[in-house]
Amino acid sequence: VRPDAIVFDMYGTVTNLKAVSNACADLVEDPAGFGALWRSKQLEYTFLSSLMEDYEDFWQVTEAALHYATAATGSRLTEGQRSSLMQSWLRPEPYEDAFKGLQEMKDRYPLAILSNGSRGMLKKGLNHAGLESFFDHVLSVDEVKVFKPSPKVYGLAPNRLGVCKERILFVSSNSFDVVGAKKYGFQTAWIRREEVPLDPLGETPDYVVSSFEELALLTA
C-alpha cells in the first residue's frame, strides 16, 4: 500500500554520529570502545528509565551513560571535556544518501522525524545538519515521556500528522525500532546500515533497503 506520509528515526538513520566519534577520538584513550559503551548504555538507560516509569529526557540519559562509561573505563575527564563530549550530540551530520533521498521524497510526501531525542536536541541538531526544511513535523518522545519502542511513542505520528497508522511508512536503521513500529501498526522500512541480524521479536519489516536512494526509488 502506497503510504500517505513517511516518518523517520533521526540518530543513526537520517544523521550519523561522526561528531560524537570525533569528540571521543580527541578526548579518550580507546575511542571505539568508549564510544560503543557510551552508546549502548545510552540505549539501555532509555529502556530502564521507561520501564521504571521515571522518564528522564535523552540529554539526561546521555549524560548518565557518559558518567557510566567514564567510570567503567577509568577515564579521567575534566568538566570541560565532559561538556565537549555532550555538545557533540548537538552536531549531527546527515548521511550523504539521506540528504539526497530526502530531497526526492519531500516533493511527494509529507515527511516527519520521530525520535528519542529531546525537543532541544532535535531542534539544534536538525538546524546544524541543515535538514529543518525537509520535515513538516518533528516529534520528540518528550511529549509522551517514555522512549521507543513503546506504542505511545509511535502513536504520536498518526495524531499529529492526521494520517492513520496503516498509511504511514516508518523508516529506521535500528532493528528494534522497526520491529516496535511494525508491531504498532506502521508500514516499515529497515535501512540496514550495518551487517547485523534483525532482532527476532515476532515482526519483520515490509522493506529492507541499503540506502535512502533505494528508499526513494521504492516510494517513487
Next chain:
Amino acid sequence: VRPDAIVFDMYGTVTNLKAVSNACADLVEDPAGFGALWRSKQLEYTFLSSLMEDYEDFWQVTEAALHYATAATGSRLTEGQRSSLMQSWLRPEPYEDAFKGLQEMKDRYPLAILSNGSRGMLKKGLNHAGLESFFDHVLSVDEVKVFKPSPKVYGLAPNRLGVCKERILFVSSNSFDVVGAKKYGFQTAWIRREEVPLDPLGETPDYVVSSFEELALLTA
C-alpha cells in the same frame, strides 16, 4: 531499619550461570563472546518485550536471544545443540557463599525469590540447585507479564508476602535491578560480584556487599 523479609533476585545473584558457560564451551567457537552476546540480548529483549507491551516469557526471550547470537556470530548449530544450550538454563548452581548465607538468614527471616525467570524455569532451577526449601515464596514476573525494573514486578512481593515495601530488603547483583527496587521503595543491598560501576540512575543502594556471608552478618 531492620527488615521483616528478604527478597532475592535469582540468576547471577543466588545462582551462577556455569552450566550455560559450559554448554557454550562445548558447542560454539568463541564461548565467551557468544555467551556475552546471548546474555546481553536476552536482557535487552526483556526490556523490549516489556516496552512493546507484548510480553513473552523468559524462556521465549532467551530463545530469541540465542537465535540472534547464532545469526550474528555465524555459528552453525543443529536443533539438538540449540536445545542443549537452552536446557543449560534449567541447571543453575548456587554460588557457594549464597548457599551458606541463605542457611543463616533463613532461620531469622522469611525469604523469597523475585525473578525475571518464568515459573517453569524457576521451579526446575531451584530444584536442580537444591534451594527449594530455603524460600517461602517464589515470585515470577509471569504473574504481571512485564519484566524488571517495572514497579509492577517489585509490587508482587509486598502483596504476596504481606509485608509493606519499606520493610522488605531486596538483594540483587544487577545494578539496574537494585536501582529499580530502590526507586520502587524497597530497602536494597547490591551484591557486587563484578567490578562494575553502579548505573547512575538517581538511586543508590542502602548496602553494598561482596558476598552473602557479608549480607548474613549485616542482617544478623
